[in-house]
Amino acid sequence: MSNSRSTTKQLHVAMFPWFAFGHITPYLHLSNKLSERGHRVSFLLPKGAQPKVQHLILYPNLITFYPLLVPTLHTLPPAANTTSDIPPPLLGHLLLAFDQTQPQVQSILTSLNPDFIFFNFSPWMPDLAHQLGSKAICYTIVTPAAPALKVPTKDKPEDMTVQDFMQLPPGYPPSCVRMKYKDYEIAQLKVYAKPHGTEMSLYVRITYGLIRSDALAFRTYNEFEGPYCDYLRQHYAKPVLLTGPVLPEAPATKLDEKWTNWLCNFKRGTVVYCAFGSQNKLQKDQFQELLLGFELCGQPFLVALSSPDGCATVEEAFPDGFEERVKGRGWVYGGWVPQTLILEHPSIGCSVTHCGYGSMWESLLSDCQIVCVPFLGDQTVGARLMVEQLKVAVEVEREDDGWISKESISKAIISVMDEDSEISGLVKYNHAKLKEELTTKGMQERYLDTFIQNLQGLMD
Template identity: 35%
Template sequence: MAETKQQLHIAMFPWLAFGHIIPSLELGKLIARRKGHRISFISTPRNIDRLPKIPPDVAPLITLVKLPLPHVDNLTENAEATMDVPHHIIPYLKIAHDGLQEPLSKFLETSNPDWIIHDFAPHWLPPIASRLSISRAFFSIFNASSLCFIGPPKFPLSASPGTTEETDLGKRTELEHFIVPPKWVPFPSKIVYRPYEAKKLFELIEANASGVSDMFRLNMVYLGTEFLAIKTCMEVEAEWLNLFGELLHIPVVPVGLLPPSPQEGNDNKDSTWDTISEWLDTQEKGSVVYVALGSEIRPSEEDFNELALGLEQSRCPFFWALRKSAGGESVELPEGFENRTKGRGIVWTGWAPQFKILGHESVGGFVTHCGWSSVTEAFQFGRALILLPFIGDQGLIARFLEERQAGVEIPRKEEDGSFTKDSVSQTLRLVMKDAEGQIYRDKAKEMTTIFGDKELQHRYVDKFVELLEKHRRIINKG
């Protein structure tokens, strides 16, 4: 007799950053839409209120759960996500996040989900979920090559004796260790940090104001999870996914690239899109460079100036989505910049619908900070990439893309990461116009066959959910 399929209840708890929240919500929507399972999506009140509207076909299956963020010194009243605070205040946001331990525990006790799909930050969560017999999956928005570079946990889950020394991130104590591929990568790779990026990496390894380091959080989550779900696919990085599975000794499951659905843009902001599209409609096909460095990047005044002057010097039409920083500090455009580029370029300081802009046929290239979600969006439309990474895994993603000739990085000084208007201008012209840059434009178009194939990507979600279903059936029988 055929086994009756049971509806699962899945709780989702992303880190308090929209680069984590949105992919997590996208995964939740796909699980609900394709498999009919119930989702409890957990975040803070203001973050929940800022989410895109849940489509009517899945709204009955998704419950948005608001857990108030505890008050913490150094955090302003409305700061509930990383985009709301300057970079140096993020450790205090982690303190507030850790304060969600008790209300989250109560929610899990009373709602009794089958699974919790969580992020890297709640190092305290696995023991709580285990005590309540709730299965655990860590959902990583970081791609497999970046996770491989960072390395497996300090205490391998079931590694054979003697392997700890080889794979212990703690053994990489000098800057020189991070500018070469790690010993555990068995194939040729150029995915490394530059010296100026490696200096910043030590912030992740050392304990911050929250009392623990980001590496401690990640290690504890690795050690306490049953599956690692990762926002990537075999067609993009099979060798890295296979390697990471060997390093972690737990199932590493690609859930696809989670491309956002175009019909799910912010409806209430359509007048914004009308204004932007009106300008884009006047530009030649494939001529416009879209410039957006994400909601959390705060370039120095010097970097900001060189980027602006490089854009001007390139003579490329551009649309620059320039958001005011959370700390309130404003950066000034070079004097006369907007007058000199009038008609050829637009500096847009409000909210900009990135997915729709990238989808417009006049856009040919994208100056990006190399956030994995932004890369995913750009490749759905075959947009050539000009790479300008700043923090975290962005440098590793830039090397990953360059290795595949899927983007070109703006040249910078190895020691301090500075760049010039000339390097910006030359890279823009190479990727957008020059004959020798055709390879990058072709490669970007080629990427649409993977990144733009919705059915291929959705099959990954289906396989992941089948694993969740099968695992719970085994537990329930046991």
């Protein structure tokens, strides 16, 4: 342990993320980085989720899990613990169960008495933290450009309407978001703004967490998203602390032979890799259209997608004749893939990503060309940050209703893979320049050290 790390007082941090692996996992990555520096972490999560993330813990002597029993609701499937266990329409019911863990959470935290409680999606946490004498840190795992875009422009967050969300708030940094919303994006905003079973919309839930916390924290660099962090700091009049992207170290293990044996059949930088995360489950017709788009682009491809709605396997959903036509150059895989190691393989030349924040960072820190296919609101904001402001990627064009045609996915891939195209050269140059800045030696470590010093300052 270096001197800069050992001189700080040991902190005790409690983590209480939303019950989704896309939230639990980044909280665990930060927990590992804090424990690496000698700080203690108490991690509250659903009991059913613990076995699935236990292997991520690098410092079991300093990180302790506190499993929560998720209340049984008749509207939820038996043993539903996370968003992975439910279809999207039941999100509100899981939020209700999430809120009903409050007595368990209060009992555990009262006995622990941590210095800090990191949370999201629980607007009641700041009051509980303050009762215990702890500081409440709203740790947001999406791009800060998203909450900055939705800062309340009315006295109360619950008074905000969908029409309000469609206008840029006063003073918002140079826009990376198109002001002309398509139908499917307006539909997303309506879901975001309506109550979810708990008589509280997702927007109000998130915004009250930002308002009531002692500080906001984001997993980014100032060099990447500084204007949005400054905007939030000014609007909420409180500290905005940055951890850096806090991606896990690349595994010491090598890429499994089943992947390398297949990827080594192709020339350097020619394979298109696609993954949309575990939460994005496509309808069968859209799934088939995407596969036909990969076939149409003419490049070798490795696609890792969940089986679509109503299908037990990805193979069951293949278009007629697809498997035979792409044999040898296309592989569609329905299970978990070691994404970080795959993106590092020299044969991979393009990453087609849903722009989940972790995947977005992994793509940015790779040497691949980037094609964005966002599905949710924060992913759309992240995609347009990369496409329109930073110009390091292209976005697949959708129809007004959100449909992605095989022609549009193929066109986007070809536009960045054709070395002679103007857009390919532009995004490659900008991406390489940004990557060089973001991978400056020791940068992530300096951010973490400063982050911890700032936490110490909140205790003074």
